[in-house]
Amino acid sequence: MRLRSVTALLLVLSGVLLVGVVVPGILRFVHMFGAHAGPALTQEEIEAAYNSTLGEKTRPQRIPKIIHQIFHNWKDPGSDTIPDDWDEVRATCKKHNPDFEHRLWTETASRDFLSEHYPWFLNTYDGYKFPVQRIDSLRYFLMLKFGGIYMDLDNGCSRDLTPLLYYPSFLTDGGKGTLSNNIIGTRPNHPFWKLVTDSLIPWSYYYILPYFTIHYASGQWFLTAIWAKYFARMPADADEDDNIYRVMMDMGEGGARWVFFTQGRGGSWDNWDNHFFSYIGNVMVPWIVRNVLWFPIVGALVFGGLFWLRRRRRTSKKGYKVVEGNMA
Template sequence: MRRPRPYMLVLLSLAATALLITSVSRIIAFVHIFGEHAGPALTQREIEAAYNETLSGPKLRQEYVPKIIHQIFHNWKDPNDETLPADWEAIRQTCAKANPDFEYKLWTANSSREFIREHFLYFMNTYDGYRIPVQRIDALRYFLLRHYGGIYMDLDNGCSRDLTPLLYYPSWVTDGGQGTLSNNIIGSRKNHPYWIMMTESLIPWSWKYPFPYFTVHYASGQWFETAIWEKYHAQLPPHPKEEDRIYRIMNDIREGPSVFFTYGRGGSWDSWDNQLFSFIGNRFVPWVGSHILLILFTFCAIIVLLGYRRRFARRAIGYKKIGSRDREMA
C-alpha cells in the first residue's frame, strides 16, 4: 500500500483542525479571555466618587440591586455539618458589620439543592450530575442572582466598607484586568437577561472534559462566564436600556487597593491540572492566545502523522521486500 503524499497529510491536518473547531465550537469563545472584554468598565474609585456625588446632591439615581448578600458553604465531607470554618466566619462578619441593613443568606448543601428543586426543577438532573462538587457552587450563584438578585461573594471575600454604592448598577461582575472575568464577587438586579442567558446555557455547556480544570472552568466557571459575557454583548443593541447593561467592576491590583472588598484564604477547590494550567496561563497566555489556530493545526498535524506512521508500521509487520529472485520463483 502506498504511503500518502505530503499534500494529503496537509489536507488531512486541515480537515482535522476544522473538525476540531466545528465539533467543539465553544472553544472559539476561549480566545475572548486573552483580550479586553466587551461592556463598560468602572474602577472602584469611580463608583465611590459617583456615590459621593449622589449623597451631596439630590438623590436621583436608582438602586437596582436588592440589599442581599449571598454566600455558599457546601461541606463536601459532611453535608449536614453547616458550621463555617472560623476564619471564613470572621471574614463574613466584616460584611455583616459594614452592611447591617442587608439581608444575609448562607446557602448550605441541603438548602441549595432545595432551592434548585423548588425554583428550577428542570436543572435538577444537571445539578446532581456534576462530577466535581464546585460546579454546583458555580451554577448556584448564577441562579441565585437570577431569582433573588443581590450580591454574591465567595467565603474568602470580605467587606472593607458599606456596599451600597454598588447597588446603583443593574448588574456587574468583577474583572481582574487580565484573563477571564471573575465570578467570586458578582451582583445584579433579579431576572437580568445576562443571568437568564447564563443559567439557560449551563445544560448545553455541561460537557465532561478529560481534565478537571477544563470541566470546572469551561462548563460552569470563569471561562464559561466570559464566553457567555461576550455572547450577551454581541447581541445587545448599540444603545441598550440601562437596566439591561452589565458592568465590569475593575478589581485589578494595578488600579490600587480594593475599595470595597477584602481577601482571605481560598483554595476550597484545587487540582494538579488547575495548578499546571494556572502556571501556563500566568506566563504564556498572551502568546497562546495570538497563536491558537497555529497550535491547533500543529497538534492535528502531529496526530495525523503519528496515526499514519503507526498504521503503515502495523502493515509492515511480517512482510519483507520482494526481490528479483522472489519474483522469478513466484
C-alpha cells in the first residue's frame, strides 16, 4: 500500500509539473515561431511613404543619423583589422550615407562603453560562454543609449537609409520563424530596448547546447520572446513614440523587394549544432506551427485506429476455448 501511495503521489506531481511548467514552456517556445504582434512594413512601403508629398518628410525624424557596427576579432584577439569582404560591404553604407556618423565598436571600445554606462552588466557580459553573446547584448545597449541603426558587418547598404529614421524603432522580420537582430534601429531610450536590456541577466542561462544557449539567452529567440512580452504589456492608447515596427526582410522566393540593404557573407559564428538546429528553427518549427491544427486530428485517427484493432482482436477470440485432449 505504501508503494502504491508513493507511486500515485509521484504520478500526481509529474502531472502537475507537466501541465504547469513543461507544456506552457513548450507552447511559449513554439509560439515564437508563429505570427508576430506589432505593425509590419516592407522596405518598399517605407520608401513610398518617404517619397510621398504627405509622407514621412512631414513627420519629425526620430532616429539619429548613426550607424553602429561591431567587430570583435575572435580568431586574432587584439587585432582590429576587418576582413576585406566585410570592409567592402561596410564601405557601401559610408558611400550611400556620407552624412551619417559611422561607429565601429571593437572589443576594447565595447567593454569600455559598458564599464562607463552599464557597469552592473559587466559580470554577465564577461561571463558569456560564447563570444557572439557579447555582440548580441552589446547592440541592445548601444540602441538604448545612443539610438541610431545597428547593422551586422555582413549587411550592406544599397541606398540612403534616411527614410528609416522617421519611425520610433524597428527590427527585422524574415517572414518565417523568429524575429532577427541583424539590422535594428531606434530612438534613444526607447522602452522596448530598456525591457530587452533589463531581461538579459534573468535569461542568461546555459542551455546545454551552443545553438540553444546563443539564441535563447541573448539572440533571436530571446529577442522574439521579449517582443511578445512588450506588446502584451503595451496599452491600447500607447504613444506612437513607444511603438516598434517590423521591417520585412524575407530572402525567400516571393518576398518583398529589398530597397535599403544587401546581404553578404555570414558565418561569423558557427558551432557543431548550428546548421542542424538552424534547419529545425527556420524550417521544421514553422512547418509545425502552420500545420498545428492537423496534429490533433491525425492523433485522434491514429488512436482510434489502434483502439479499433485492439477491440477487433479481442472479439475475434470469443467463442473459442482450449480443449484438453485425453492422454493415451
